[in-house]
Amino acid sequence: MKTLAIISQKGGCGKSTLAIHLAVCAVKDGLTVALFDIDHKQESSYEWFLTRGKSNELIVLQALANQLPELLKQGKNGGIDLCIIDTAPHTDEPMTAAAAVADFVLVPTKPYTLELRAIPKTLEALRLVKTPHSIVINEAPLGHQADRARAVLEEQGYPVLNTVIGDRVAFKHAIADGLAVHEYEPEGKAVEELTELFEEIKQEMRFYGNTANHKTIDRRKRA
Template identity: 35%
Template sequence: MGKAVGGPRILAITSEKGGVGKSTLAVHLAGALTERGLKVVLVDEDGRVGSSIRWAERGAKHGGLGFPVLDPDGAKPKVLAASDVIVIDTEGRPKRKELRALAERADLLLVPSGVSALEGEATRELVDYLDGQGPAAQNLRVVLCRVPPVGNAAEEVREELRDAGMRVCNTVIRQYAAYTKAAELGLLARDVRDPRAQSAWADVVTLAQELI
């Protein structure tokens, strides 16, 4: 994802189906990019659920995440303009009109998907819609999330999606309990006590390197 001309890069994360780890991915990508020295702002646009906002609130007593998490009202132009990357955690199942507008303003639109048949079908429907919108879909990428750490399910699904013409990230985000612990404590996976915490964090760091 290249630097947007005259302003910060916008990385938006959206999904057609709930439970695919959208907010977990948003929080951790923001953390991985911050770790690389970039000035990152995470904007939680899901006013109904507010998963990223609540994540940050839980972590405040532990010292915070290391980057601001704002709702749309708090995302003032001056704050956004001073950042290198704006990560947007969209509302779940956004309306088609809003989705198209999001794709047009984002430098990269990331669609997390699980590896089950139902999740793959929902992802294909979303990508097919955006592909029909012309240039709006050029910066869309699918990333496989909540992938079983053992087995080759990710490789099979990734090739199926690519055969269908979709742009799928090489990196997958495997399913580890460290992410659940991180959400409960308001931390990043790297900061929780779990035997697989560093493996979970490594997946996100690798994805961040692939994307930006």
């Protein structure tokens, strides 16, 4: 079992949208997935799951950061292949706790000045726990804004994944209906980009196989 945390000090950078869609990518890849939503102010991932309905391959739970070690233990014993942690936009104790139990941390950022200025604080917190991490440029508009953001980040020596996720209205429509873009617009560019991103993340985590036996963790472990 592998664990992916999605973390950023800046709010509104698309953490929950990525958490949801990477979970669906993993399910499409034949994996059994648990998504833990520890953002108690927004609960975007959990609200999406309530709209979507139950699934044998995807579990979404509300959780407290201090519950994560026990939930991950249950997941490993219960045959979960991939756990994804959707965090709140702060560099505080819950974020550090999520990073500490993860195999890899994904740091999403929009390609604009205010969002890029928040990156150093996020990465400084991650260095304290020494978890491998990379930035993904998210919600990028058409044009060269993503290229300019990448140049700024790489000039500072920050790790940036190759895949860029575009700013696409399909994400908003799909999530509103409890869907992923895989179902809303299966032949769209968003699915192509997400698939590329998921493959990059699997390489970063050295995660190559499907060990799913389709058991589940205790659904009563909720905040």
